[in-house]
Amino acid sequence: MGPRSSKALxxxxxxxxxxxxxxLLGYVLVHQAPEGRLAGRIVETEAYTEDDPASHCFPGRxxxxxxxxxxxxxxxxxxxxxxxxxxxxxxxHEGRGEAVLIRALEPLEGVEAMIVxxxxxxxxxxxxxxxxxxxxxAMGIGLEFYGANLLAGGALRxxxxxxxxxxxxxxxxxxxxxxxxxxPRRFVVRKSGP
DNA sequence: CGGCCGATTCGCT
DNA sequence: GCGAATCGGCCGC
Numbered sequence: 001m002g003p004r005s006s007k008a009l010x011x012x013x014x015x016x017x018x019x020x021x022x023x024l025l026g027y028v029l030v031h032q033a034p035e036g037r038l039a040g041r042i043v044e045t046e047a048y049t050e051d052d053p054a055s056h057c058f059p060g061r062x063x064x065x066x067x068x069x070x071x072x073x074x075x076x077x078x079x080x081x082x083x084x085x086x087x088x089x090x091x092x093h094e095g096r097g098e099a100v101l102i103r104a105l106e107p108l109e110g111v112e113a114m115i116v117x118x119x120x121x122x123x124x125x126x127x128x129x130x131x132x133x134x135x136x137x138a139m140g141i142g143l144e145f146y147g148a149n150l151l152a153g154g155a156l157r158x159x160x161x162x163x164x165x166x167x168x169x170x171x172x173x174x175x176x177x178x179x180x181x182x183x184p185r186r187f188v189v190r191k192s193g194p
Numbered sequence: 195c196g197g198c199c200g201a202t203t204c205g206c207t
Numbered sequence: 208g209c210g211a212a213t214c215g216g217c218c219g220c
Contacts, residue, residue, distance in 0.1 A: 082213030
């Protein structure tokens with residue numbers, strides 16, 4: 001990924017969570033892990049903004065959500081239900097609390113390592129990364145990446161990618177929330193053509 | 195300081 | 208489909 005596409009991605013993220021949630025589909029999330037390169041194409045996202053009752057930053061700034069108010073392109077990682085981690089890409093300008101939750105990846109590289117990290121017992125390839133907790137477990141994303149810059153070529157980063165000609169985007173309400181349940185802020189890649 | 199509640203996942207009914 | 212596992216943030220006492 002050259003500096004030009006990195007700049008384009010930065011602009012996309014700064015443009016806001018809604019546009020970024022849609023625009024991130026097809027981009028590749030990469031973790032240069034001890035076992036090697038783990039990579040997956042983003043195929044499902046959700047947008048969370050400051051005015052959104054379902055967002056972690058709706059109540060205001062706290063120690064937990066401070067990364068969401070930081071600059072675009074950094075990671076907001078949180079613990080879910082005590083046992084899972086979920087990763088967001090921070091969007092918008094510094095001072096605004098918003099981010100895009102990475103809900104699912106299509107595994108591209110390091111699939112064997114992902115299977116090991118997920119626990120291979122009876123696990124189909126399609127069940128590796130189809131959920132925000134699964135994404136972090138398969139990719140080895142923990143709280144050590146809280147606030148990490150994903151655009152700086154670090155161990156965890158975003159790389160250019162795109163949708164295929166036979167893929168389109170479906171917009172639906174978000175999953176697993178209890179507030180603003182009908183807001184259409186979930187973006188899913190679906191196979192559309194032949 | 196005690197209690198409650200998740201942007202979830204998995205296994206069992 | 209349902210419920211348990213599990214823990215840190217946040218609110219109320």
